[in-house]
Amino acid sequence: MIDIDTVSYDTKIPNNVGLSEDRRVLKALEKWHPGYIDWWKEMGPQGFQDSLVYLRTAVNVGADGWAKFDYVRMPEYRWGVLLAPQEEDRVVPFGEHLGEPAWQEIPGEHRALVRRLLVIQGDTEPGSVEQQRHLGATAPSLYDLRNLFQVNVEEGRHLWAMVYLLQKYLGRDGREEANDLLMRRSGDPDKPRMLGAFNEATPDWLSFFMFTFFTDRDGKMQLESLAQSGFDPLSRTCRFMLTEEAHHMFVGETGVGRAIQRTCEAMKAAGIEDPNDIDSVRALGVIDLPTMQKKANLHYALSLDLFGSEVSTNAANAFNSGIKGRYHETRIDDDHRLVDDTYPVVRLVDGVPTVVDTPALTALNMRLRDDYITDCTRGIARWNRIPANIGINFEMTLPRQAFYRQIGEFANVRVSPEGTVIDDATWAAREGEWLPSADDGAFIASLMHAETEPGRYAGWIAPPRQGIDNLPGDFEYVKIET
Amino acid sequence: MNIDFETHPKCYRHWRLSTAGQTATLTLDVDEAGGLFEGYELKLNSYDLGVDIELADAIQRLRFEHPEVKVVVMRSGKDRVFCAGANIRMLAGASHGHKVNFCKFTNETRNAIEDASGNSGQRYLAAVTGACAGGGYELALAADHILLVDDGSTTISLPEVPLLAVLPGTGGLTRIVDKRFVRRDLADLFSTTEEGVRGQRAVDWKLVDEIAPASRIEEAISARANAMAETSQRPDDAKGIALGSLDRVFSDTGVLYSTVAVELDRESRIATVTVTGPETDPPASADGLAAQGDHFWPLRAARELDDAFLHLRFNERDIAVVQLRTEGEAATMLAHDAFLDAHSENWLVGEIRLLWKRVLTRIDLTARSMVALIEPGSCFAGTLAELAFAVDRSYMALGPFEGDNRPEAALTLSAMNFGPYPMSNGLTRLQTRFLGDGAALQNAVHATGKPQDAEDALALGLATIILDDIDWEDEIRIFVEERASFSADALTAMEANLRFAGPETMETKIFGRLTAWQNWVFQRPNAVGEEGALRRYGTGRQPDFNTERI
Incomplete structure (x- = not known):
């Protein structure tokens, strides 16, 4: 009886980690699995649990054909445990263990550190699913609905990935943490998710697109750094997660881009030249560009907070221990130890944001944030081609990094998007120009209506240039009634 | 600073x-x-x-x-x-x-x-x-x-x-x-x-x-509060007294409070702390006490003595020996003790007694060699006599001193020496002093209220050494100079070993283990060496430990 269960269970979990031979971890995952399904049903997408969704499922880690597309009911999605292939003779690429063979088990002295990193990363995955659970009701198209669910099930799989590492490598502690990942709830005052940005509401689809552009990009940077890890299973896990994460950022970037496109097209058609003529633009049933800028400001600032304090002992420990590297560590031309190096960090000196040279090991959060900012800047530049091509004079910009911060050096000062420190009165007077107001939210909410006909798109967003899996935009990506 | x-x-x-x-x-x-x-x-x-x-x-x-x-x-x-x-x-x-x-x-x-x-x-x-x-x-x-x-x-x-x-x-x-x-x-x-x-x-x-x-959580906090x-027996209707700022003047040579004087001889590394006993009678009633507030001598002196010892501990770290002196009328001191004894049910009297308990414990725990000088005109009576039992040894003047018309040195016990001021080991200083010698403790109890001259005090075991005026200055100078020449570390350790005879309490364990284990760990290269954990903390670099178990 047990054997049958084991076999059938194992076949339900696509994996390349030899789960069927690893009875201890298999048993742990078996125990965890029902709780996960309960969590998915309770906190996963609201409604649509019986709908057939055209989803890709990771089935392999090979370069060709790692995913396969098919209709699936979300609770039956085959969440798998997949690690990128093991590289032979891989060594720890940075820190004080530089050049030693990469670890296949967690060295005892780094147990607490790895546990903390896995739990924090793991906690974000279900957190974002919970934040987005009600969005299905207002999806602007079946195409977007599918993309939402794809992101959701893959965040779910990323949770599995972290849970596998916790259960495989951290014993009893790991199992407890794995259970607690299912207990916390986004925005719940009693058991909130661990990071602030994952307790914020995702009230509408523009927020969702901004979230996947900005906040999932933080996720990408974190995964990139962990993919460098000297703890090889963590590295391999994160490398595979990155292949999926790319789609999430694609959803965000194209989602915002399509909203910008639709607004610019509508303005052009109506002969409105001034992007700041907000009332006229809104009267067209599209989201005005300044409001999109405000949304971007908000999500960008919240996402910068996710990098933690500019100067951080934890980050230094994680690097020096060989557990968490830098973005593209192996492509950086330096000694990969950083013991005597410095890095410029923007700090608040006598009330003025000032660049201060800081020991490089303690400045790693700052460095990763700088890489993140560069990455965001490229995406913004791509957005800006859209109004330019249509002939609307508007450019999105990123606020300075001291703007609207809750964590780190600038948590206790008011700073304008241009980086000027201002007093509370000035902030209060101008906040509405820089961050979305309740009125902005209400206006966006008024546009959020579900489009459930294949090929139809809500009026505030343009159709995609092409569909998913080389299918057309009017493909029935979600069969709502089955 | x-x-x-x-x-x-x-x-x-x-x-x-x-x-x-x-x-x-x-x-x-x-x-x-x-x-x-x-x-x-x-x-x-x-x-x-x-x-x-x-x-x-x-x-x-x-x-x-x-x-x-x-x-x-x-x-x-x-x-x-x-x-x-x-x-x-x-x-x-x-x-x-x-x-x-x-x-x-x-x-x-x-x-x-x-x-x-x-x-x-x-x-x-x-x-x-x-x-x-x-x-x-x-x-x-x-x-x-x-x-x-x-x-x-x-x-x-x-x-x-x-x-x-x-x-x-x-x-x-x-x-x-x-x-x-x-x-x-x-x-x-x-x-x-x-x-x-x-x-x-x-x-x-x-x-x-x-x-x-x-x-x-707010609900839970207020319900629990x-x-x-x-469960508290504190009075519902008592009115507090304000603790005003301390009356004190710092100078190069010491600190002058209203009842306490600290004089520093930095060259010889000696601090002399002189406490002046109360100059007026205690109030007639508890109401009178409330009117005096923080001017009431026992409260004022305790606060000043506490501040003086903290000052010595942190700001005068090179001082080797603290000489404790008293001045004043023993009878007035004893009258205050009688007041503290008679009104022990009064909340403010209770607090003042407990403050003295804490201040005396602070003195017990001060890592300096301490000596009481019981001289003509001194006021080692009751609460102030407790100082003579907190120190490492006492010297008492025998007979009159030439050219000194103050009363001969005496030491008087009161009820305050037998209960209200326990040490951190839970025993009174006299119980600790006479540990294992019930007869000596009983003799001290019988001596309560009666001024003891030097010979009686020596016989009762209340003074360590008695000296007449011919020997007084030289003997004390030699003692202090010799003491200051010993290793400060060895003295700190020896004194802590000898001061706290008797049972262990949570408090003695905490201080004993702090002194022994924590301070040991704090000195070891694994913590404070260039490659130790405290020095490396925050740099991201792992400490390099010496793995030998000691």
Whole structure:
């Protein structure tokens, strides 16, 4: 009886980690699995649990054909445990263990550190699913609905990935943490998710697109750094997660881009030249560009907070221990130890944001944030081609990094998007120009209506240039009634 | 820099003290930029000596100024963090001497919390609503009841061993097993788990008393505070007295208070502390006491003596020997003792007696050689005689001194020498002095109230050495010079061994282990060496340990 269960269970979990031979971890995952399904049903997408969704499922880690597309009911999605292939003779690429063979088990002295990193990363995955659970009701198209669910099930799989590492490598502690990942709830005052940005509401689809552009990009940077890890299973896990994460950022970037496109097209058609003529633009049933800028400001600032304090002992420990590297560590031309190096960090000196040279090991959060900012800047530049091509004079910009911060050096000062420190009165007077107001939210909410006909798109967003899996935009990506 | 131990709620930078009826709230909201020294920021509600000086002041004021307060809620003014403990960079940069004295003072402050609760019915509730690590958890441990928010992430921890290669410095290890009765194996798990323990497990392991969800934490705090207030015997209608600022003048050669004088001879490394006994009779009634308020001699002298010893400990670190002298009318001193004895039920008298208890304990725990000089005209009677039993030895003048018309030296015991001022071992100084010699203690009891001259005092074992005026100055000079020539470390260790005969209590264990183990660890290269954990902390580099077990 047990054997049958084991076999059938194992076949339900696509994996390349030899789960069927690893009875201890298999048993742990078996125990965890029902709780996960309960969590998915309770906190996963609201409604649509019986709908057939055209989803890709990771089935392999090979370069060709790692995913396969098919209709699936979300609770039956085959969440798998997949690690990128093991590289032979891989060594720890940075820190004080530089050049030693990469670890296949967690060295005892780094147990607490790895546990903390896995739990924090793991906690974000279900957190974002919970934040987005009600969005299905207002999806602007079946195409977007599918993309939402794809992101959701893959965040779910990323949770599995972290849970596998916790259960495989951290014993009893790991199992407890794995259970607690299912207990916390986004925005719940009693058991909130661990990071602030994952307790914020995702009230509408523009927020969702901004979230996947900005906040999932933080996720990408974190995964990139962990993919460098000297703890090889963590590295391999994160490398595979990155292949999926790319789609999430694609959803965000194209989602915002399509909203910008639709607004610019509508303005052009109506002969409105001034992007700041907000009332006229809104009267067209599209989201005005300044409001999109405000949304971007908000999500960008919240996402910068996710990098933690500019100067951080934890980050230094994680690097020096060989557990968490830098973005593209192996492509950086330096000694990969950083013991005597410095890095410029923007700090608040006598009330003025000032660049201060800081020991490089303690400045790693700052460095990763700088890489993140560069990455965001490229995406913004791509957005800006859209109004330019249509002939609307508007450019999105990123606020300075001291703007609207809750964590780190600038948590206790008011700073304008241009980086000027201002007093509370000035902030209060101008906040509405820089961050979305309740009125902005209400206006966006008024546009959020579900489009459930294949090929139809809500009026505030343009159709995609092409569909998913080389299918057309009017493909029935979600069969709502089955 | 002179560290000043006097402060006032108006000057606090790190704590907020508020009272509402029978509940007081002490909110820790550390000013990052408000460190006592340069070179560190007090992040995450971490503390240095300056933060603790304010706490000690608040605890003291609550007892004298707010008799109506029956429960004190300690909590954090910051989100997601209760207290991260002593600031690591401060510790890493501090001299060994400062660290030791810092730890001693913070321990005395936590003991003062337990004294307020245990002896004066002002109960303490620690409301832990965010990360509570190291010294932060030790602060909570001083409270009667620890209420922890159960939000899935808030932990309590003692990460000193795994993270810093030192020990919790304010009695954490002792209190978990001796006060909270955490099982030793669970205590071992807890004290080596850097990330700490949260939620129900913290209750199961007895690390906290209660957990409450975040959405109902305020409700839980006030319900618990009210329940704790019910258990307090403090009066409902008493009116507090204000503790005014100390009357004191600092100079190059010492400090002059209204009842205490500190004279420094830096070349010989001697401090002479002279306490002048009361000059007027005690008030006729408890009402008269309230009218005198903080001018009442026993209260004034205790506060001044306390400040003087803290000053010596921190600001005059090179002083080897403290000579304790008294002056005044023994009869007036004894009249005050009689007042303190007769009105022991009065809340304010109770607080003053307990303050003397704490001040005398502070003297016991001061790492200097101490000697009492019982001279003609001195006032070693009752409460002030206790000073002669706190020191390492006493010299008493025999017979009249030539050209000195003051009364011959005498020593008089009162009821105050037999109970109200126990040492940290739980015994009176005389019980400790005559440990294992019940007859000697009985003889002392029989001598109560009668002035003892030098020969009687020597016979009773109350004085160490008696000298006439021919030998007095030379003998004392030679003693002091010889004492100052010994190793300061060896003296500190020897004195601590000899002062605390008798049973162990939680308090003696805490100080003994602090002195022995923590201060040992603090000296070892694994902690403070160039490659040690304290020095490497914050750099990201792993410490390089010497692995030899000693």
